[in-house]
Amino acid sequence: MSQIHVTTKINGDETEFLCGPEETLLDVLRDHLGMTGTKEGCGTGDCGACSVTVDGRLVCSCLMLGAEAEGHEIGTIEGVAKGDELHPVQKKFLDHAALQCGICTPGFLVAAKALLDRTLEPTEEEVRYWLAGNLCRCTGYDKIVRAVMDTAAELRGA
Amino acid sequence: MRYEAPSSFEEASGLLAGETGVTRILAGGTDVLVQLRSGLVEPDLIVDIKRIPGAKDITRTDDGGWRIGAAVSGAEMGEHAELKAAWPGIVEAVELIGSTQVQGRCTMAGNLCNGSPAADSVPAMIAADAIAEVVGPSGTRDVYVEEIPLGPGRTRLEKGDVIAAIRLPARPERAGDAYLRFIPRTEMDIAVVSAGVSLCLDASGKVLDARIGLGAVGPTVVNAAAAADAIIGTTLDDAAIAAMIEAVATACSPIDDKRGTVKFRTKVAGVLAKRAALKAAERAKA
Amino acid sequence: MALDDRFHNRDFKVVGNRVTRPDGIDKVTGRARFGADMTAPGMLIAKVLRSPHAHARINGIDTSKAEALPGVKAVVTYADFASAHAPDDDNLVNCMAKDKALYDGHAVAAVAAISTAVARKALKLIEVDYEVLPHVTDVDEAMKPDAPVLHEDAQDESVPAGTPKNVVRRYEFGHGDVDAGFAQADKVIERSFRTEAAHQGYIEPHACLASYGSDGRADLWCCTQGQYAVRAMCAGMLGMQASDLRVTASEIGGGFGGKTTVFIEPVALALSRKAGKPVKLVMERSEVFRASGPTASTSIDCKIGMTKDGRITAGRAELRYQGGAFPGSPVEFGAMSGFAPYDLENVQAIGWDVVTNRPKQAAYRAPGAPMAAYAVESVIDELCQELGLDPLEVRIRNCAHEGTLSPYGVTYPKIGLEETLKAVQSHPNWTAPLGPNQGRGVACGFWFNFGGNTCVSLNIDEDGTVSLSTGNPDIGGSRASMSQMCAEELGIPYDRVRCSIADTSLLGYNDVTDGSRVTFAVGLATIKAAQDAIKKMCGRAAAIWGIPEDAVEWEDGCAKPAGPNAGEHPPMSLAEIAAVSSQTGGPIAGHYECNADGAGVSFATHLVDVEIDPETGFTKVLRYLVAQDAGKAVNPDYVEGQFQGGAVQGIGWSLNEEYIYGEDGRLQNAGFLDYRIPVASDLPMIDTVIVEVPNPGHPYGVRGVGETSIVPPLAAISNAVSHAIGKRMTQIPMSPPRIVEALEG
Numbered sequence A: 001m002s003q004i005h006v007t008t009k010i011n012g013d014e015t016e017f018l019c020g021p022e023e024t025l026l027d028v029l030r031d032h033l034g035m036t037g038t039k040e041g042c043g044t045g046d047c048g049a050c051s052v053t054v055d056g057r058l059v060c061s062c063l064m065l066g067a068e069a070e071g072h073e074i075g076t077i078e079g080v081a082k083g084d085e086l087h088p089v090q091k092k093f094l095d096h097a098a099l100q101c102g103i104c105t106p107g108f109l110v111a112a113k114a115l116l117d118r119t120l121e122p123t124e125e126e127v128r129y130w131l132a133g134n135l136c137r138c139t140g141y142d143k144i145v146r147a148v149m150d151t152a153a154e155l156r157g158a
Numbered sequence B: 001m002r003y004e005a006p007s008s009f010e011e012a013s014g015l016l017a018g019e020t021g022v023t024r025i026l027a028g029g030t031d032v033l034v035q036l037r038s039g040l041v042e043p044d045l046i047v048d049i050k051r052i053p054g055a056k057d058i059t060r061t062d063d064g065g066w067r068i069g070a071a072v073s074g075a076e077m078g079e080h081a082e083l084k085a086a087w088p089g090i091v092e093a094v095e096l097i098g099s100t101q102v103q104g105r106c107t108m109a110g111n112l113c114n115g116s117p118a119a120d121s122v123p124a125m126i127a128a129d130a131i132a133e134v135v136g137p138s139g140t141r142d143v144y145v146e147e148i149p150l151g152p153g154r155t156r157l158e159k160g161d162v163i164a165a166i167r168l169p170a171r172p173e174r175a176g177d178a179y180l181r182f183i184p185r186t187e188m189d190i191a192v193v194s195a196g197v198s199l200c201l202d203a204s205g206k207v208l209d210a211r212i213g214l215g216a217v218g219p220t221v222v223n224a225a226a227a228a229d230a231i232i233g234t235t236l237d238d239a240a241i242a243a244m245i246e247a248v249a250t251a252c253s254p255i256d257d258k259r260g261t262v263k264f265r266t267k268v269a270g271v272l273a274k275r276a277a278l279k280a281a282e283r284a285k286a
Numbered sequence C: 001m002a003l004d005d006r007f008h009n010r011d012f013k014v015v016g017n018r019v020t021r022p023d024g025i026d027k028v029t030g031r032a033r034f035g036a037d038m039t040a041p042g043m044l045i046a047k048v049l050r051s052p053h054a055h056a057r058i059n060g061i062d063t064s065k066a067e068a069l070p071g072v073k074a075v076v077t078y079a080d081f082a083s084a085h086a087p088d089d090d091n092l093v094n095c096m097a098k099d100k101a102l103y104d105g106h107a108v109a110a111v112a113a114i115s116t117a118v119a120r121k122a123l124k125l126i127e128v129d130y131e132v133l134p135h136v137t138d139v140d141e142a143m144k145p146d147a148p149v150l151h152e153d154a155q156d157e158s159v160p161a162g163t164p165k166n167v168v169r170r171y172e173f174g175h176g177d178v179d180a181g182f183a184q185a186d187k188v189i190e191r192s193f194r195t196e197a198a199h200q201g202y203i204e205p206h207a208c209l210a211s212y213g214s215d216g217r218a219d220l221w222c223c224t225q226g227q228y229a230v231r232a233m234c235a236g237m238l239g240m241q242a243s244d245l246r247v248t249a250s251e252i253g254g255g256f257g258g259k260t261t262v263f264i265e266p267v268a269l270a271l272s273r274k275a276g277k278p279v280k281l282v283m284e285r286s287e288v289f290r291a292s293g294p295t296a297s298t299s300i301d302c303k304i305g306m307t308k309d310g311r312i313t314a315g316r317a318e319l320r321y322q323g324g325a326f327p328g329s330p331v332e333f334g335a336m337s338g339f340a341p342y343d344l345e346n347v348q349a350i351g352w353d354v355v356t357n358r359p360k361q362a363a364y365r366a367p368g369a370p371m372a373a374y375a376v377e378s379v380i381d382e383l384c385q386e387l388g389l390d391p392l393e394v395r396i397r398n399c400a401h402e403g404t405l406s407p408y409g410v411t412y413p414k415i416g417l418e419e420t421l422k423a424v425q426s427h428p429n430w431t432a433p434l435g436p437n438q439g440r441g442v443a444c445g446f447w448f449n450f451g452g453n454t455c456v457s458l459n460i461d462e463d464g465t466v467s468l469s470t471g472n473p474d475i476g477g478s479r480a481s482m483s484q485m486c487a488e489e490l491g492i493p494y495d496r497v498r499c500s501i502a503d504t505s506l507l508g509y510n511d512v513t514d515g516s517r518v519t520f521a522v523g524l525a526t527i528k529a530a531q532d533a534i535k536k537m538c539g540r541a542a543a544i545w546g547i548p549e550d551a552v553e554w555e556d557g558c559a560k561p562a563g564p565n566a567g568e569h570p571p572m573s574l575a576e577i578a579a580v581s582s583q584t585g586g587p588i589a590g591h592y593e594c595n596a597d598g599a600g601v602s603f604a605t606h607l608v609d610v611e612i613d614p615e616t617g618f619t620k621v622l623r624y625l626v627a628q629d630a631g632k633a634v635n636p637d638y639v640e641g642q643f644q645g646g647a648v649q650g651i652g653w654s655l656n657e658e659y660i661y662g663e664d665g666r667l668q669n670a671g672f673l674d675y676r677i678p679v680a681s682d683l684p685m686i687d688t689v690i691v692e693v694p695n696p697g698h699p700y701g702v703r704g705v706g707e708t709s710i711v712p713p714l715a716a717i718s719n720a721v722s723h724a725i726g727k728r729m730t731q732i733p734m735s736p737p738r739i740v741e742a743l744e745g
C-alpha cells in the first residue's frame, strides 16, 4: 500500500505527513500526529466528536480522507486556546458546567467556535440547530447552549 | 486502493474508465467514507473531483438558469443569496442534508449518485426539472436528473461517467418551489418520506405548471406527474389538494422498514405534498 | 471531634458552591486522555469477529488462514480462555462465544495485527462453521412453550416447575391483600404496556490497551466505571492473581451503567498474552450497539384501584423483562421500585426474568425502574383522568413519607418526595396555558441509591495542600465534589485539594461508579479520611504544645487548644503543621475504608408539556421540569446536570430510541443515524428544582442523584402525549407512526 505525502497547516503550523489512501483525517490526527484531542464517537459522521475546521469550515474529520487535506488549513481543538489563554467559549464551558464526561466537549468547542466566528448574535434556535450534529449524552444540552449563548453575549460586549 | 485528484473532468472520466476494479468518485465523501468505514465497498480507485477548476463554482447560465459545480457543498449553496432567492426549495432541500459538519462537504451530485430513494435534494431537483451535465468517455451530454436513479444504490450512469455540474432552469414570473421531509427528530435523520414541489402561477393565482417529486416512497425518488396534474389549472383549493393527495397515495409504493411503515409513509407523503405545494405557492406569490 | 456518619446540620463553606472542576482545563483543551487515547511502543491493533447470526451452534472455527496472514500476531477464541476460568462464567461467554453464538454481534474470535487494515483483513480469513438455530428476540415470544431455547439449564428454583426454559428467574414483592384492596376501589384500571430496549448511548466507544508481560503481570488501561471490577473479572477469566493485574481507569466518555462490566478487556489481555506485545482494542460504534449491554425490553401488566376521592387502595403489577442472552435482566429492581413512591396498604409486584437472542443487558441508569414507573404512573394518570382528579393532588395524597413501608420491605427514613411534588405544584410550568394539540404530563420516580465498598486515602502535602486519592472513575465531575467535601471537612480552600483517581494497585477495592453511589459513599469515606488526618494533625499540635491530644480541637482549618487544661497557644494551621511534619513524626495521611450503608433513597417528580402534529405524529417537547431531592447538593451545577441529562435520556427513550430487530434476528439500527438519541435542536431548556431534604445517613445529608432522573420521563411524556391526542398510549417509544396509528385507530 503506497503512502501519500500530504502538506497542510494544522493550527497554523506547517505540517507534513504520510498516510495510507484509505486513512481518514481523523486517523491521521490521532494515530500519526498524536493529536488525540479530536475524538471518535462513531466514525460515520453522526456524532460530531471529530469536528475540525478545514479552511475555517466545520467538518467531520472522520468523513474526510487524510489525502484530501493537501494544501488546506486544518483547525483542531488543540488550536482553540492561544497558548495558556483559553478561548472565551472554553472558559464559558467551564463556568456553566457545560460538560460532564467531556468526550463530546472538543467537538462542541470546535463547532461552537466556528459558529461564533460567523455570528455573535445567534438565537437559541440557531445555536441548537448549528450544534445538532454534535451529540452529547450527558448534559441534555441545556448548559452547553447556555454557555455558547453567554459567550456570544460576552464577545459582542452585551 | 489508489487516490487520485485529477485536474479536469475529462481526466477524471479517463481514470474511471481505465480502472477495471471498483471505483468511487469523491465529492464531499459523506456517503463514500461511511461506506469505506463499514467495509461495504472496498474501492480500488477513488477519484477526488474537488481540485478540478470550476467544480466549486455557482454561475448563471446564458438563458438565466443556474449551473452548480459538482463539488459545491450544501453550505456554499445556502450562503448564495441569489441562488436561494431563485430556488429556495432546492436550497432548503440541500441544506437539510446532515449536520452543519456534513453541510460543509456534501454535494447535490453525490446525493443523486449515491442512489438513495430518501436523498433529500433529489425530489426537489426532479420538481425543478434539473439537468445533470455528464462527462463520459465519449464526451459531455445532458441528462435529466429524473432519469438518473435506477434503484437503491444504483444509477443509469455508466463506467467513466462523471457529473460535472447540475443545471437549474431559468425561473418564469410567479414561480416558487418548496421541499419538506418528515423525520422523527429535528435533525440528523434520513427522510422517512419527503416531497418537493415546484410550480408557477398565472396572474390570477391559478397553477400554470407544476412538478412534484416524492422521496422514500419507492425504490427511487418518484416524479408524481398525476399529482402535479391534479393541481395544474387550480387555485390549490381544498378539492384540488384532496385530489393531489389521492394521486400522491397512488404514486407511492413504499416498504415497511426501520424508518417507517407503508401506511405511515403513504399518509405523510400526502401531508407533505400538500404543505409543500402551499408553501411553493406562497413563495410564487411573494 | 466525634462526628458520626449521621447528618448534622452545619453551615457549609465549600460544599454547595458551584466550583470549577479540577479536570476542566484538560477537558476543554483536548488534553484529557480517554480510553482510545493511550498508545504503547510496539502496540498491535485488535479487531473482533462477530456472529452474523442471532442464534447458531459453532461447530468449529478455523483460524489458520488468518494466522498465516503477514502482520497477524495473535488470534484468540474461547479456547484461549478455557484453561483458566470457571466453566460457566456468563461474563466470559458473553465476551467470547463458547459453543453457541447467542445473538447478532456475539464475539467468536479476535485478531491482533500490526495495523487496523491487516486486522480487518484477517477477520475475513477466519472460517466459522455455524449451524444456524431458530431464534427469539421478543420477551413475550420467548416465554412461550415452543420458543427456541437458549440455555437448557439457566432456570433456577424461583421459577415454578414446568415454566418454559427461557424464563430464568421469578421475583415477588409486596404486602397486604391486593384483591381486598381492589374491592374497596371505586375504579380499577388494568392495562398492558410494552417498552423497547434502549442503549445508554455514551459517546465514547469501549476502548482499552492491554500489556501482558512475560512475567505473567499485566497492565490494562481502559474506560470503565470501575477499575476494580474490571480487575476482578479479567483476572478470573485469564487465571491471574488480582495483584498481577493493574487496571488504570482512563477518563471516561460516558457510561450510564454500560461500562460497569467487561466486553473487550479480557480479549485484549488474551491477545496481548499470546502476542507478547501491547494490544489496543477499540469498539466501533456498530459494535457498541450490537454487542455491549443495552437495557431490557419489557412487557408489563399493571392494575390499580382508586377511590373517588383519590386514595389508592391497591396496586398490582406483573413485569416481564428480557435481558438478552443471559440471566440478569433488571426485573427485580423493576418489581421493587414501580410502586415505591406510594404509601400503599396492598401492593404486589411479580417479576419474570427472561432470556432472548439479544446482547446481555448491562445496567442503564436506575436499571429496571423507568419501565415499571411507566406502567404504574400511566395507570395512576388514567385513574385521575377517569375520576376527574388532579394528578398532583392525588400523588400528594398517596405519596410515601418517613415511616412508610415500601413495597420492597424497607421502611423509609426521612425522604423528600412530597417536597418534589409541591415544588412542581408551585412552579410556573404547572399553570402555563396549553394550546391546541398540546398536553401536560406528570409522573414520579424512585431510585434506591447504593453505598458499597469504598477506600480513600489523602496525603497532607508538605506545602499545606492535600492530595486525595479515590478509586472511582469521575464520570461527571465527582473529583470536584470529593475535593469540596475534603476541603469542607479540613477547613481549607477548595483549590488546596487535588483529587486523583487511583489505579487498582494503590487502594483497596472500590465498587463501580454506579447506583448513584460515588458522591454519597466516596464522599462519606473522604470526610472520614479527612477526620483521620485531622486527628493526626491534632496529635502533632498536641505534641508541639506539650498538651494532651484530647485538649486539641480542629476549627477552620487549624488546630486549637481547647478546654480548661489546654493553655494558651496560637492556633496552628494545616499548612503550619504540614511544614514541620518531618520534625513531628513524618508525613501525615488520612485513610478510610468501609462498606458504606445508609444511602438515602431518592425521589423525583417530572412535569412535561408536549405538542403533537396530528397529521404526522411528530412530538415536540415544549417545557420540561425536573424536581428532585438531592439531600444536599454538593455542587449544584453538576446536580442540575444529572437531572437534565437523565431527563433527556428519558425523553429520547420515550419518543424515538429503540432496538429494532429484523425477522432474521439481526439488529437493524446499529448506529446513531437510526438509533435516534435526542439532538440539541429537539429540546427546550430543561428546568430544574433541587429539593434538599438531608439524607440522615450521610454527615452532610448527601443522597445519590445520578439515576432517579431517568425514572419518571417515560410516564410523564406518555401521559402528556395521551392528553394531547386524547388516546391512551401504552407503548414506548411513542414514535410518530405509533402516534398516527393511535390517532387513527
Ligand SMILES: Cc1cc2nc3c(=O)[nH]c(=O)nc-3n(C[C@H](O)[C@H](O)[C@H](O)COP(=O)(O)OP(=O)(O)OC[C@H]3O[C@@H](n4cnc5c(N)ncnc54)[C@H](O)[C@@H]3O)c2cc1C
Residues within 6 Å of the ligand: A044, A045, A046, B023, B024, B025, B026, B027, B028, B029, B030, B031, B032, B033, B034, B049, B070, B096, B097, B098, B099, B102, B105, B106, B107, B108, B109, B110, B111, B112, B113, B114, B118, B119, B120, B121, B157, B161, B162, B163, B164, B188, B189, B190, B191
Ligand atoms: C451524518 C450524515 C447525515 C446525513 N444526512 C442526510 C440527509 O439528511 N439527507 C440526505 O439526503 N443524505 C444524508 N446523508 C448522506 C450524504 O451526506 C448525502 O447523500 C450527500 O449529498 C452525498 O454527497 P457527497 O458529495 O458527500 O457524496 P460522496 O460521498 O462524495 O459520493 C456519493 C456517491 O456519489 C458518487 N458521486 C459523487 N460525485 C459524483 C459525480 N460528480 N458524478 C458521479 N458520481 C458521483 C460517488 O461515487 C458515490 O457513489 C447523510 C450522511 C451522513 C454521514
Ligand code: FES
Residues within 6 Å of the ligand: A039, A040, A041, A042, A043, A044, A045, A046, A047, A048, A049, A050, A051, A060, A061, A062, A063
Ligand atoms: S466520529 Fe466523526 S462524526 Fe462521529
Ligand code: FES
Residues within 6 Å of the ligand: A098, A099, A100, A101, A102, A103, A104, A105, A135, A136, A137, A138, A139, C203, C253, C254
Ligand atoms: S459531556 Fe458526556 S457526552 Fe457530552
